Amino acid sequence: MKALAPSLRDILRDGTREEHERLDAGLDLMGPGLTTARYRTVLGRFHGFWAGWEPRVAAELADDAFLAPRRRLHLLQHDLLVLGAAPEALPVCPAPPIQGTAEAMGSLYVMEGSTLGGRVILKRLGALGLPAGSCTYFAGHGSATGTMWNAFLRRLEAETDTPAILRGAKATFAALGDWLLGDPLPRSG
Numbered sequence: 080m081k082a083l084a085p086s087l088r089d090i091l092r093d094g095t096r097e098e099h100e101r102l103d104a105g106l107d108l109m110g111p112g113l114t115t116a117r118y119r120t121v122l123g124r125f126h127g128f129w130a131g132w133e134p135r136v137a138a139e140l141a142d143d144a145f146l147a148p149r150r151r152l153h154l155l156q157h158d159l160l161v162l163g164a165a166p167e168a169l170p171v172c173p174a175p176p177i178q179g180t181a182e183a184m185g186s187l188y189v190m191e192g193s194t195l196g197g198r199v200i201l202k203r204l205g206a207l208g209l210p211a212g213s214c215t216y217f218a219g220h221g222s223a224t225g226t227m228w229n230a231f232l233r234r235l236e237a238e239t240d241t242p243a244i245l246r247g248a249k250a251t252f253a254a255l256g257d258w259l260l261g262d263p264l265p266r267s268g
């Protein structure tokens with residue numbers, strides 16, 4: 080038998096499981112309580128998070144070629160406009176305290192990883208009868224999701240400071256959870 084060392088992805092998945100479950104349960108996008116109003120509120124909160132997070136991770140990662148296709152703030156702006164909301168008027172979340180490339184890669188793990196749920200989320204959103212073109216954020220990388228994720232993991236495995244990577248991921252999940260779930264989300268209407 081070969082005892083394989085856990086991959087960075089294993090370490091991140093195990094080390095953030097609790098925060099991940101808290102978010103998943105708190106957002107409850109897959110349950111029967113999801114309405115168009117609730118969807119718009121959730122998008123607006125994700126917008127506020129990305130508006131603070133994206134410039135910060137860009138500055139700390141300092142790798143525009145790698146980050147450019149992983150930027151999604153513009154997708155949130157687009158979806159909110161289609162739904163009749165004014166994204167520029169929404170509150171912006173202070174960026175999590177990430178510093179340096181290793182913490183930035185841990186932080187990016189959280190937001191890139193979220194594209195992996197895209198297919199199930201899109202299917203659920205399809206049942207709401209939302210206006211056409213209002214789900215580009217959750218569509219994420221679409222058919223390129225697998226390719227993008229594998230390229231992300233290759234870049235991740237090139238980082239050597241494992242504690243810093245995990246710190247960045249945990250800080251990001253914590254900030255995201257506090258921001259998205261701090262106020263009750265609408266349940267119906």
Ligand SMILES: C=CC1=C(C)/C(=C/C2=NC(=C\c3[nH]c(/C=C4\NC(=O)C(C)=C4C=C)c(C)c3CCC(=O)O)/C(CCC(=O)O)=C2C)NC1=O
Pocket residue numbers: 088091092099102103106108109188189190191192193194195196197199200255
């Ligand atoms: C918003 C709803 C929302 C839903 C309903 C959702 C569903 C799924 N997320 C998955 C994976 C991940 N999701 C995250 C980050 C967030 N998950 C969240 O729920 C929020 C809010 C996150 C961060 C923004 C990460 C880091 C991973 C990689 C974990 C790893 O390393 O494997 C998978 C698994 C897909 C597979 O394995 O093929 C599913 C089904 N994702 C969403 O964003």
